[in-house]
Amino acid sequence: MPPESLAHHVVIVGAGFGGVEAARALADAPVRITLLDRRNYHLFQPLLYQVAGTALAPSDIAWPIRSLVRGAKNATTLLGEVVSIDARQKRLLTSYGATIDYDTLMLATGARHAYFGHDDWEPYAPGLKTIEDATHIRRNILFAFEEAERSNNPAERAAYLTFAIIGGGPTGVELAGTIAELAHETLRGEFRNFNMDEVRVILIEAGPRILPSFKEHLAAYAKRALERLKVEVLTDHMVTECDAGGVHLGEKHLATRTILWAAGVQASPAGAWLDLPCDRAGRVLVEPDLTAPGFPDVFVIGDTAHVEDDEGTLVPGVAPAAKQEGRFVAEVIRARLADKTPPERFHYKNDGSLATIGKRAAIVDFGWVRLRGRLAWWLWGFVHIFFLIGVRNRLMVALSWLWIYWTGQRSARLITQSGSEEREVSD
Amino acid sequence: MPPESLAHHVVIVGAGFGGVEAARALADAPVRITLLDRRNYHLFQPLLYQVAGTALAPSDIAWPIRSLVRGAKNATTLLGEVVSIDARQKRLLTSYGATIDYDTLMLATGARHAYFGHDDWEPYAPGLKTIEDATHIRRNILFAFEEAERSNNPAERAAYLTFAIIGGGPTGVELAGTIAELAHETLRGEFRNFNMDEVRVILIEAGPRILPSFKEHLAAYAKRALERLKVEVLTDHMVTECDAGGVHLGEKHLATRTILWAAGVQASPAGAWLDLPCDRAGRVLVEPDLTAPGFPDVFVIGDTAHVEDDEGTLVPGVAPAAKQEGRFVAEVIRARLADKTPPERFHYKNDGSLATIGKRAAIVDFGWVRLRGRLAWWLWGFVHIFFLIGVRNRLMVALSWLWIYWTGQRSARLITQSGSEEREVSD
Incomplete structure (x- = not known):
């Protein structure tokens, strides 16, 4: 039996911004990692509206998860969903029938849109x-x-x-x-x-x-x-x-x-798997070190977690927050395994916010600088291309945007799925 | 009532290679054109296998039909299917309930794969x-x-x-x-x-x-x-x-x-709409001028038609053949409207055939030159990029191919549709 099968097993559920960041931060740690997601791809959600708006193709903003962690030889990627968690046995049951035992569990399963009772x-x-x-x-x-x-x-x-x-x-x-x-x-x-x-x-x-x-x-x-x-x-x-x-x-x-x-959004049901205390939007009320109350080996991060910043304000459901949380948890796990004192408290650093209005205007608030207008739009574009993953997608998205900017033509005006010419009211 | 509503009305059903080519060839003719398709996009079918193989995104090989004929001010594009044709009234019934009257009808509805009774x-x-x-x-x-x-x-x-x-x-x-x-x-x-x-x-x-x-x-x-x-x-x-x-x-x-x-393939049921004689694969046995037997105002072209070349061999179901037929029909329509003698017979010109085996080998047969190997592969690539529509798609597909050529990485490795992590056996 290879020695790595004896190593501490970190199971990460959800390969969004938080989950992938954590897996990468643990790539050279003395752990085995299993990354479980019900999709085979990581999605750059901030640009999803551009797919809806025919400007980008789905594959421009999605990457195969196993390709993102290809270099982490200690990481295995599995396609599947969690059905239930047995915290006493430290074991989770997957939708495809297999069970996975964990030493440390990270729940990063995101959120869905919500209709507030409608x-x-x-x-x-x-x-x-x-x-x-x-x-x-x-x-x-x-x-x-x-x-x-x-x-x-x-x-x-x-x-x-x-x-x-x-x-x-x-x-x-x-x-x-x-x-x-x-x-x-x-x-x-x-x-x-x-x-x-x-x-x-x-x-x-x-x-x-x-x-x-x-x-x-x-x-x-x-x-x-x-x-x-x-x-x-x-x-x-x-x-x-x-x-x-x-x-x-x-x-x-x-x-x-x-x-x-x-x-509006509603957190994924991760809280229900362990019967954890949640806020009204279903986010787990985590401890300051992002562990689930009563489960020191279970971390909850990203849109699934209710995390507060140093002023007691809710940390927003944005990519930079999830990534910071993923890195923080990786640090805690490393410290625990090295018998060092892990950091006690996650500190959120607000990297600023941006929003774009069409292809010539945007607003940017980095705290130390606030911009609006055309310059803000270019900045918005550069920031988003910078955070895309991989040289190819950066190049392709940049080209698509420049093309739209100059010609007004968008590349992905396809009515697909369902095969017929009938309009669907719902999925 | 605008004068164009009095013009000769050409209705083209199907915006594949033949239909689009015909519409474009009639852009400046004294006709009104209606282009009806059950999809909103024209598809470059020769590269469809690259979408199946994760190398290209669907939008790389599909273009909105109405965008292709945007410059033809006499052309209206409609999304819909034909339900039936009343040839005596020269009228067709669409899937969305409207009827469309035609003076000349062109059926270019393509083919599906077939299982020979299985x-x-x-x-x-x-x-x-x-x-x-x-x-x-x-x-x-x-x-x-x-x-x-x-x-x-x-x-x-x-x-x-x-x-x-x-x-x-x-x-x-x-x-x-x-x-x-x-x-x-x-x-x-x-x-x-x-x-x-x-x-x-x-x-x-x-x-x-x-x-x-x-x-x-x-x-x-x-x-x-x-x-x-x-x-x-x-x-x-x-x-x-x-x-x-x-x-x-x-x-x-x-x-x-x-x-x-x-x-194997089976022609679309266009023949059944007019109860036309068909071959075993459902292709309409057209007259030498591509009209349907007994219906001089109805043309059938592309994969829906059984056309023979000058040697009596079946013209293959390939893009160049459909395009030649589309141009030929446009010429016949123009001649008829100008009271000139229309060409009596369609002559197929074999432009050659190409096939690729992976990303380093291909075979090319232009008749006057036959090639195989790496040079053939590059030629295959250039020919396909040349026949793609629009500068943007040519650029994007060329970049995607060069990227795959150099890195081996493909951009569209997404498991999409149906929303779940379950495998579908069928559509």
């Missing part, structure tokens, strides 16, 4: 968390234009040419901007039976302003930038119903066939 | 004609490796690591070559629980040799090139059964979980 809205207002979500939304958007082209009924056509995006956070803003540009720039001149001026893109936010996590003057700039792209921004409007006919905002009704949901 | 094999041996076929096959191939990694049963693992390709024409040869290279080059070093030397790629051909449409010495070279890639070539082997356990070849049984079908 799950019946999901078929009409799909959210954006997976590749399939993105190609489904892409399909809905492109199909709406096709339906408008072949419709002879003005009211029906207007409903097909109205796009409602619910939620004024970065995802909603970015989706609204990309749909507006798709209509007014990419698709211009390609339809014969309607005019692109009939297109309405409406961003709906329940709160008093969009982008509440940004400084007020940056959010105000973003609103103006959206309006320049002909997006209607409706703040202080609470959605009361979504159905096949459109969106209800109290008394107001918006007839639309395309509603996109960007209003 | 349709029950389809779930076990999917074929390759659409983007969904390609991502489905990609999924099956990648999933087989994942199953092998997580299996503890040697016989099961061997079945997952065996890939059977049925049909020794260009598609079968190209699929076998790309799967062999995927295993031995791209995936090498990424799995921990099996050795890539356990992988078997088997190309099965019922006839005495592969690539029967090529000269014998070129086909013999292709066989040697495949064997260098560790592909086993089984000629003179007739498949008698495909099921979940593998392929039966008479007495012989091949245990495999991945069977790919590249053995």
